[in-house]
Amino acid sequence: VMLVTAAQAQPDPLPSWNEGTAKAAIVDFVRKTTDVGSPDFVPAEDRVATFDQDGTLWVEHPVYSQLVYILDRVGPLVKAKPELAKIEPFRTVLSGDREAIAKLSLHDLEKLAAATLTGMSVETFAKEAKAWTDSAKDKRWQRPYTELTYQPMQEVLSYLRANGYKTYIVTGGGQDFVRIYSYKTYGIPPEQVVGSAGAVTFSYGKDGKPVLTKDPKLLVNDNNAGKPEAIHLMIGRRPHAAFGNSTGDRQMLEYTAAGDGARLAMLVLHDDATREYAYGPAAGLPDTKVGAFTQELFDEAKKEGWTVISMKRDWKKIFSFE
Amino acid sequence: VMLVTAAQAQPDPLPSWNEGTAKAAIVDFVRKTTDVGSPDFVPAEDRVATFDQDGTLWVEHPVYSQLVYILDRVGPLVKAKPELAKIEPFRTVLSGDREAIAKLSLHDLEKLAAATLTGMSVETFAKEAKAWTDSAKDKRWQRPYTELTYQPMQEVLSYLRANGYKTYIVTGGGQDFVRIYSYKTYGIPPEQVVGSAGAVTFSYGKDGKPVLTKDPKLLVNDNNAGKPEAIHLMIGRRPHAAFGNSTGDRQMLEYTAAGDGARLAMLVLHDDATREYAYGPAAGLPDTKVGAFTQELFDEAKKEGWTVISMKRDWKKIFSFE
Ligand SMILES: [Ca+2]
Ligand SMILES: [Ca+2]
Structure with missing residues (x-):
């Protein structure tokens, strides 16, 4: 007992x-x-x-958090490389037109991923990604994704x-x-x-x-x-x-x-x-x-x-x- | 104190x-x-x-242990695929002629590595490699390589x-x-x-x-x-x-x-x-x-x-x- x-x-x-x-x-x-x-x-x-x-x-809906990161990085990226503002798919992302963004092709997304996730040192990437995860919030719950x-x-x-x-x-x-x-x-x-x-x-x-x-x-x-x-x-x-x-x-x-x-x-x-x-x-x-x-x-x-x-x-x- | x-x-x-x-x-x-x-x-x-x-x-001298493994595997491999016995570099390894074996090119060694380390399931490889490390001995010390x-x-x-x-x-x-x-x-x-x-x-x-x-x-x-x-x-x-x-x-x-x-x-x-x-x-x-x-x-x-x-x-x- x-x-x-x-x-x-x-x-x-x-x-x-x-x-x-x-x-x-x-x-x-x-x-x-x-x-x-x-x-x-x-x-x-x-x-x-x-x-x-x-x-x-x-949570993975409505879209993967990393995709939000990639889209959020386009702004700072274009600031550093203004010539991208006129080039697709960067122009569409900058437009903020949600319907157009949702229609981007896989090839467009790969281009955005390559531009925002590569080409920098591993430390620079870590710093940028950490700043984002510390501050970005999911729209529905208004909380950091990590919560x-x-x-x-x-x-x-x-x-x-x-x-x-x-x-x-x-x-x-x-x-x-x-x-x-x-x-x-x-x-x-x-x-x-x-x-x-x-x-x-x-x-x-x-x-x-x-x-x-x-x-x-x-x-x-x-x-x-x-x-x-x-x-x-x-x-x-x-x-x-x-x-x-x-x-x-x-x-x-x-x-x-x-x-x-x-x-x-x-x-x-x-x-x-x-x-x-x-x-x-x-x-x-x-x-x-x-x-x-x-x-x-x-x-x-x-x-x-x-x-x-x-x-x-x-x-x-x-x-x-x- | x-x-x-x-x-x-x-x-x-x-x-x-x-x-x-x-x-x-x-x-x-x-x-x-x-x-x-x-x-x-x-x-x-x-x-x-x-x-x-x-x-x-x-110890890595006189040669890397894994190279000894690769050479030791040639015998069993040729037993399973007798047609290899007439083909180089397998023929040279089987001859046991140390001088000729020592002269094998990097390309030959890559062929031997591919033949003895790949083409099987990860479990079959693990079984073969474990049997060898459990039994093979270094010539100078007459002890398993792992000692x-x-x-x-x-x-x-x-x-x-x-x-x-x-x-x-x-x-x-x-x-x-x-x-x-x-x-x-x-x-x-x-x-x-x-x-x-x-x-x-x-x-x-x-x-x-x-x-x-x-x-x-x-x-x-x-x-x-x-x-x-x-x-x-x-x-x-x-x-x-x-x-x-x-x-x-x-x-x-x-x-x-x-x-x-x-x-x-x-x-x-x-x-x-x-x-x-x-x-x-x-x-x-x-x-x-x-x-x-x-x-x-x-x-x-x-x-x-x-x-x-x-x-x-x-x-x-x-x-x-x-
Ligand atoms: Ca999943
Ligand atoms: Ca070394």
């Missing part, structure tokens, strides 16, 4: 989660992989968990770390961008952020000091099959747990789930139009171009025994500031 | 080092960067130290880790190869091994399960300027301490030393023909093609205030088994 009482007295590690299959899957996974007597026990040094960022750890992280997922990160797991972000977003705020925002140090990464080139500045310059050449495309490939490059082993929210995470979850022993594969379904956003198109939710969760992925999850997290039903609270 | 006595009673963290400027530089660096009252204090989560492997952490690590450097790794530093290997050798034995050999987990890395490709096997296959395409060339570039990609921040032994480490040390505050940059000079090997050509030592330490690098070290470690004078003991 004393033992039962002691166990019950433990504080709930996931207080923002409603009781249900999703919460139970997480707690069960941690118990099975950390209990020395369990057949699924994983030695502490092998415990790796990977998390997609956009739509899994923080729009999901409290239930923050609890999962802490819970896994408290149980010896190394937590990684594995994002299609820019690796250098996410590394700027990952430690302060998620408790994840820069070296545990795996993202889409451009090449950097070593050279010497006018003062003779070494400089690393960001190149417009993509080295790692951390989406879809690129996720397990980047996990191998950057981490070198198969995760025991992986969390995502869209078709871009499919291969990461497949790779994770295919390992021996207990594996945890979870997908966040955005089905709460009131507290956050609702989009699929899985489960009859509205279709979207940002973070699509297809019915095909939903069916695969059900077939493979992955757990789909319903924001509406599984999350008692979405943001820490609620 | 009590305090002094307590301090003196602390066990020496570097017992295999003779007293001298090299040992003092390490102890002084750790003190300055971990003492909260020091102007050079570095927060625990920012402490990063990088180590070249071949010639810095373990030919330098005891003084093992002490530096432990000492830095005990003081909150994350220790990384940053090697020109194959990342997947070194990751096989890094934890057991150095206490460095696979994700803290940065090396030359090939691409891997995600696909599905006949059983429908995901497979990562090693491609003969070089993604990261972790030598010379490639070292700081790979450090940025894989770690995302400038190290506070870096250790190397050859011209291939020059840019890593320059990049490390150019940071603010206290930085430690050290180079191992192989000047002990009796206990290990003697090669430079710096300091009048014999020239070599494997791990050359040029006079130019030696002069730069002196000018920049980096510390050159003399194996002969600074190391009381070289191997743990002595």
Whole structure:
């Protein structure tokens, strides 16, 4: 009786989660992989968990935060290089015409990304990106983007770390961008952020000091099959747990789930139009171009025994500031 | 008096080092960067130290261990693909003619590397490489290569880790190869091994399960300027301490030393023909093609205030088994 009482007295590690299959899957996974007597026990040094960022750890609608950054950087960029003001796609971005901006092609966005994310030293980029994340605010909540992280997922990160797991972000977003705020925002140090990464080139500045310059050449495309490939490059082993929210995470979850022993594969379904956003198109939710969760992925999850997290039903609270 | 006595009673963290400027530089660096009252204090989560492997952490003469692995794999490879026996450079390797093997061109070696290190799943490679590191022995010492690590450097790794530093290997050798034995050999987990890395490709096997296959395409060339570039990609921040032994480490040390505050940059000079090997050509030592330490690098070290470690004078003991 004393033992039962002691166990019950433990504080709930996931207080923002409603009781249900999703919460139970997480707690069960941690118990099975950390209990020395369990057949699924994983030695502490092998415990790796990977998390997609956009739509899994923080809000990704109406558009990815990094895209807002890229658009916000066009102003200062044109100030430094006034000749760009007359050139597309810079002219459209400067016009502020939202409809025209929303219609920019992928090629235009790549041009904007190259102009705002590359061509400077890694330190200059870090300084610019940090100034933005410290000050820019999401329109709907009027809060810094870094406050729009999901409290239930923050609890999962802490819970896994408290149980010896190394937590990684594995994002299609820019690796250098996410590394700027990952430690302060998620408790994840820069070296545990795996993202889409451009090449950097070593050279010497006018003062003779070494400089690393960001190149417009993509080295790692951390989406879809690129996720397990980047996990191998950057981490070198198969995760025991992986969390995502869209078709871009499919291969990461497949790779994770295919390992021996207990594996945890979870997908966040955005089905709460009131507290956050609702989009699929899985489960009859509205279709979207940002973070699509297809019915095909939903069916695969059900077939493979992955757990789909319903924001509406599984999350008692979405943001820490609620 | 009590305090002094307590301090003196602390066990020496570097017992295999003779007293001298090299040992003092390490102890002084750790003190300055971990003492909260020091102007050079570095927060625990920012402490990063990088180590070249071949010639810095373990023996690299007469040839790199990984090259021995590649040559040793040719036999089993030809058994599986008998048609290779008549084709160069496989025929020369199979002949066992040491002189002819030593004369193989870089292009031949690249062919052998592609044939023995790529074209299989990451798991198959890991199994083959582990079997080899568990059994292959260096001819001179008749011991596994993984026992030919330098005891003084093992002490530096432990000492830095005990003081909150994350220790990384940053090697020109194959990342997947070194990751096989890094934890057991150095206490460095696979994700803290940065090396030359090939691409891997995600696909599905006949059983429908995901497979990562090693491609003969070089993604990261972790030598010379490639070292700081790979450090940025894989770690995302400038190290506070870096250790190397050859011209291939020059840019890593320059990049490390150019940071603010206290930085430690050290180079191992192989000047002990009796206990290990003697090669430079710096300091009048014999020239070599494997791990050359040029006079130019030696002069730069002196000018920049980096510390050159003399194996002969600074190391009381070289191997743990002595
Ligand atoms: Ca996502
Ligand atoms: Ca070396």
